[in-house]
Amino acid sequence: MPAAAHPRTDPIQTPRLVLSPVGSEDVDDLVLLYADPRVASWTGPWTPTSVAAWTHEMAARWTTDGVGKWMARNRADGSLVGRGGFTRFDLAGEAVLELGWVIRDALTGRGYATEVGRAALAWADEHEAGTPVVAFTEVHNHASRAVMRRLGMRPARLIRREGLIEGRPGLHPDAPFALYRAS
Template sequence: MEDPSLAGADDSRFTRRLRLEPVGPANASELWAVHHDDAVWPWYGGEMPTLEQAGQWATFMGDSWRLHGVHKWIAYDRKTGEVVGRGGLSRTPVDDDWGQIYDFLPAEPWVRVAHGVHDPFVAHANWVEIGWALRGAFWGRGYASELGRAALAFAFDVLGVQAVVSCTVRHNVRSRAVMERIGMRYVGEIRSRGLVEGVEGERDDAPYAVCVLLRGDWERSAATPAVP
């Protein structure tokens, strides 16, 4: 992967197989293609999004890149140009829902500090969420882990955050496996609106598995020599 210090927050980034482009209004159709995929949309409210909805999401993500310096990328296959998925980071709102994460982070002042720019919402300054969604044709080939590792490098080496968190509904075993594969540690569960295994539709008390990676653990892993 390229040296993350060589690129700005809104630049293209590259991994071994992927080209990552910050999502903005111009990427609405690609974002729609990801979330319209049969392997993806059932995890997000149980309804296929319209192109108009995808456009609204893309505009919001573009605003977040501009104002908060980060949000999701569209991931393209570097050889074919195909849309593989979307993923990366986002700042988390300072609200009661995300406040549940405080119990899993160090009891230090940086945890509750708000980002200096309060648009498009008041967000945490020193920790971000990581996530990914890949089209079904690309599952099982290591792309999610590749995307996840690129996002971790961006979080710690470019944004300089103190922690990265990831949340997924308890029964999303594939996503949980990716979290562990990229070095994140399972810390517990929170309850929020989402899907419950075996229950139709969303519920307000769905169980979410939470994983965390702290800056110190990232730096130690980066300093550990690879096993030949």
């Protein structure tokens, strides 16, 4: 009999999606996601090697941090929609969960980011009650800022991304980012 999954890493089902922790089996789908021209316009270029390293790190974070990113797949056919979830980090001395999402370009504008975000906030309420949840994006990323507002998050301040997140610096690490907080 297989061992029971840990409640923190059980798949989450939403009306249209299944969210499951990123694992090594997801490298090919994540290479596809980060090769999407619209995704790359926000995240910068990714190589298959950098995607594999990121995937390994995200899979390990579920064990080391108790949180991580999920793959978002269509419930009906299992196709890739995107990824989303949390990164635990220190924001100017405050331990927070950063909520983020990436949706395939062909599927943007259909509410998937909001659906991922709502599921993530519900998960945080159950498993990380009391830990502040934040999200941030480039100030000119109006679509992501609209998702944050739909999730009930409120603008807090402008921040500089540099030094906040390990790994990929993004396209403009010194650019101001709009920081939002969950209520």
